[in-house]
Amino acid sequence: MNPLSLSNQLCFPFYAISKEISKRYRPLLAPLNLTYPQYLVMLVLWEQDFIPLKTIGERLQLDSGTLTPLINKLIELGYVKKTRNPDDERQLVITLTEKGGTIKEDAMEIPAKINEVLGLDEEEFIRYRQLLDELACRLNLSAGDDC
Amino acid sequence: MNPLSLSNQLCFPFYAISKEISKRYRPLLAPLNLTYPQYLVMLVLWEQDFIPLKTIGERLQLDSGTLTPLINKLIELGYVKKTRNPDDERQLVITLTEKGGTIKEDAMEIPAKINEVLGLDEEEFIRYRQLLDELACRLNLSAGDDC
DNA sequence: TATATTTAAGTTGTGTGCAATTTAATTTTA
DNA sequence: TAAAATTAAATTGCACACAACTTAAATATA
Numbered sequence: 022m023n024p025l026s027l028s029n030q031l032c033f034p035f036y037a038i039s040k041e042i043s044k045r046y047r048p049l050l051a052p053l054n055l056t057y058p059q060y061l062v063m064l065v066l067w068e069q070d071f072i073p074l075k076t077i078g079e080r081l082q083l084d085s086g087t088l089t090p091l092i093n094k095l096i097e098l099g100y101v102k103k104t105r106n107p108d109d110e111r112q113l114v115i116t117l118t119e120k121g122g123t124i125k126e127d128a129m130e131i132p133a134k135i136n137e138v139l140g141l142d143e144e145e146f147i148r149y150r151q152l153l154d155e156l157a158c159r160l161n162l163s164a165g166d167d168c
Numbered sequence: 169m170n171p172l173s174l175s176n177q178l179c180f181p182f183y184a185i186s187k188e189i190s191k192r193y194r195p196l197l198a199p200l201n202l203t204y205p206q207y208l209v210m211l212v213l214w215e216q217d218f219i220p221l222k223t224i225g226e227r228l229q230l231d232s233g234t235l236t237p238l239i240n241k242l243i244e245l246g247y248v249k250k251t252r253n254p255d256d257e258r259q260l261v262i263t264l265t266e267k268g269g270t271i272k273e274d275a276m277e278i279p280a281k282i283n284e285v286l287g288l289d290e291e292e293f294i295r296y297r298q299l300l301d302e303l304a305c306r307l308n309l310s311a312g313d314d315c
Numbered sequence: 316t317a318t319a320t321t322t323a324a325g326t327t328g329t330g331t332g333c334a335a336t337t338t339a340a341t342t343t344t345a
Numbered sequence: 346t347a348a349a350a351t352t353a354a355a356t357t358g359c360a361c362a363c364a365a366c367t368t369a370a371a372t373a374t375a
Contacts, residue, residue, distance in 0.1 A: 024279040025272070027211050027227065031293065032189055032282065034300035034309075036208070037229055039186035040362080041307050042179055047363095058331060061183070064174050075353065080174065082184055085354050087332050094330080111340045111353045125172070132171040135179065140306055146178065152299055153181035159287055160188050162181075187332080194333095205361060222323065232324050234362055241360080258323045258370050 045138045049131050053124055054098055058083075059091060060128075066101065066117050067125050073106065074113040082162070100124065192285045196278050200271055201245055205230075206238060207275075213248065213264050214272050220253070221260040229309070247271065 027033045043057040050060050058081075065080050066072065078088055092115060095101045100121035106112035136146055157163050174180045190204040197207050205228075212227050213219065225235055239262060242248045247268035253259035283293055304310050 023215070025211055025214055025275060027208070027215065030211075030279055030282075031286070031288075031297055031300065032193065032204075033208065033211075034297070034304050035182075035186050035189055036204075037309050038300060038303055038307060039182050040229060041309055042182055044363090046179065056330065057179075057183075061174075061180065064172055064177075064180075067172055068170070068174065073353085082187060083331090084333065086334080086356080087330095089355055091331075109341070109353085113354065128172060132177055135177075139178070141178075149299070149303065150178055150181070152296070153178065153185060156185055156296065157181050160185060162184050162188055191333090203360065220323085225323095230361090231363065233326080233364080234360095236325055238361075256323085256371070260324065 042139070046131075046135065049134055049138070053127060058087075059095060060131075062088070062091060062095065063100065063121070063124075063128065066115065066121065067128070070122075071114060071116045074115055077115065095121075189286070193278075193282065196281055196285070200274060205234070206242060207278075209235070209238060209242065210247065210268070210271075210275065213262065213268065214275070217269075218261060218263045221262055224262065242268075 022029065046057050046060065050057065053060075055063065061081055062077060065077050074085065074088055074092065078084055083091075092101065092103070096103065099118055101115050102118055104114045104116060106114050136142075141149070154163070169176065171177075193204050193207065197204065200207075202210065208228055209224060212224050221232065221235055221239065225231055230238075239248065239250070243250065246265055248262050249265055251261045251263060253261050283289075288296070301310070
């Protein structure tokens with residue numbers, strides 16, 4: 022057994038599947054003019070508006086080098102705006118615009134469509150998510166850390 | 169239950185775990201001066217040398233826009249070289265240099281180290297791989313297609 | 316066999332992803 | 346309280362990832 026064989030490593034299927042998933046999101050996100058990472062930022066904001074850039078970065082594991090241009094793009098699209106925390110001028114606080122709030126309605130359709138596109142039923146979805154959550158815990162990627 | 173919540177989607181854990189895995193590869197690959205995608209190309213070549221660029225792209229699901237500069241970097245590192253198929257001058261055939269063959273010995277250490285870094289024992293490794301293989305099949309990402 | 320079509324790489328442009336550095340604001344501490 | 350350390354964004358530079366397009370070679374077909 023060759024340990025270097027692609028088929029004998031975890032890394033490659035993870036890499037390939039992850040790329041494939043974001044590829045299948047692309048046509049669903051196109052009507053909203055969002056890329057997959059931009060959509061993730063919007064998900065964070067729809068869950069909690071008026072949030073520091075720092076916190077978005079912690080949730081998504083992204084640094085300012087990635088987020089700064091991404092947020093600028095979302096501003097250009099008219100979905101968010103930047104404010105500063107008056108108590109700490111270093112902090113950039115991101116808020117949804119009205120338009121950014123409105124497209125949430127369209128985005129609500131996406132999770133169901135994605136499961137369809139991925140060909141997963143409810144049971145499979147839950148099974149995969151459990152395994153991923155478990156692995157995320159093991160890699161210390163969980164927010165809650167109750168694992 | 170909010171369907172748009174990060175924690176209720178498959179996409180995000182996949183995205184986060186995939187990034188985390190390649191992050192954990194980075195220090196292991198640094199001594200070889202390889203990035204993670206470059207390492208994947210080397211894995212393909214160590215499995216089968218003298219292979220068309222096209223075929224590498226099919227294995228890794230990457231197009232020439234990604235592979236051309238990546239291969240140029242591997243040439244710069246002295247690990248591979250380009251030749252043309254004399255029977256079809258369109259085809260670029262990639263071959264390992266002596267140096268590219270030699271570093272395979274160092275790379276042999278990596279799979280074991282990665283499982284250690286990810287904190288997975290043999291049993292868990294197999295369990296995760298089965299699930300990923302299953303999902304890859306379902307997404308039509310498998311070469312064999314026997315699923 | 317000349318023309319059209321297809322195919323393989325390469326090129327260009329946009330958008331991440333991340334390391335390393337810079338800038339400005341805040342906090343620590345000497 | 347002035348200087349040092351820390352913190353949050355922004356900037357710079359490099360390397361993917363991929364869509365769209367170009368170029369050159371091979372194949373198909375009229």
